[in-house]
Amino acid sequence: MSFSHLYLFSDIDGTLGMAGVGIPARNYDAIRRFVRGGGHFGLCTGRWVTDITHFIRGLPINGISIINNGAALYDTPNKKVISSVALPDQAVDYAREIAALDPRIQVLGANEAGYALLSRDKSGETASRASRASRALGCKLPVVRYEELKGPYLKFLFDCPLSCREELIAAARAMGHPGVYYTWSGSTFEMIPEGISKGTGLLEFCHLYSVPLENTIFIGDNYNDREMFMTAGFSACVRDTPRDLRELCRMETGECLNGAVADLIEWIEAHPEAFPKKRLSMTGN
Helix, strand or coil, X not given: CCCCXXXXXXXXXXXXXXXXXXCCHHHHHHHHHHHHCXXXXXXXXXXXXXXXXXXXXXXXXXXXXXXXXXXXXXXXXXXXXEEXXXXXXXXXXXXXXXXXXXXXXXXXXXXXXXXXXXXXXXXXXXXXXXXXXXXXXXXXXXXXXXXXXXXXXXXXXXXXXXXXXXHHHHHHHHCCCCCEXXXXXXXXXXXXXXXXXXXXXXHHHHHHHCCCHHHEEEEECCHHHHHHHHHCCEEEECCCCCHHHHCCCCEECCCHHHCHHHHHHHHHHHCHHHCCCXXXXXXXX
């Protein structure tokens, strides 16, 4: 059975695996099998380059990945950013305004050098919060003042207590910041360039590499996957994905840590008739 005409993209957090826990062995085995069969496997994640490599070590990624919530395409095997859309220069000021809404908001900023915890100072309390954020991302984070973070700005994440998340993201959206919008991404909400989503990232990939949408497959689990669920040729979601998102998908798998990606690949193997047979080569325009 050949999968050379198929392009499979997986979200990372809550889908492929979990930070602090890892990736289920079933997923490793199934992805290797899919790639050996000629399939193209890549990531579709909100993470930036510097927050990917340590987590996915050992995965046979042989295709382009859609990263930073669709704002960038990344040639994972060759470690090369193909294209990237940055936030506006004023984004760091927007982040500071949102942080001022509630002292419990934790702001993480990312540029091409990686992630940092943003602070008005470098107090011991901030260092402690940085340690908490480091555990969540699975890597150590530096603490920097807002004015120390150099552009171009790639993303900002806002972590806050569960009890006030809805209120705070609504307040952020109400600020009317030009050039950006705010979306949920697991336990945080994020600042994204206006007009960008994982779905637009997929469209850019298909345009650059002459891949028809019907040859693309995606699996995810959360609200920053919404546009990707709606755009991919075949969409699957992990069990416990919010109900309104599950309704956008053609298939629901088992739980993340039980091997949700493996569930999808096994279904593909058992139902080859569900996918088009046209074969295309990975050559950019």
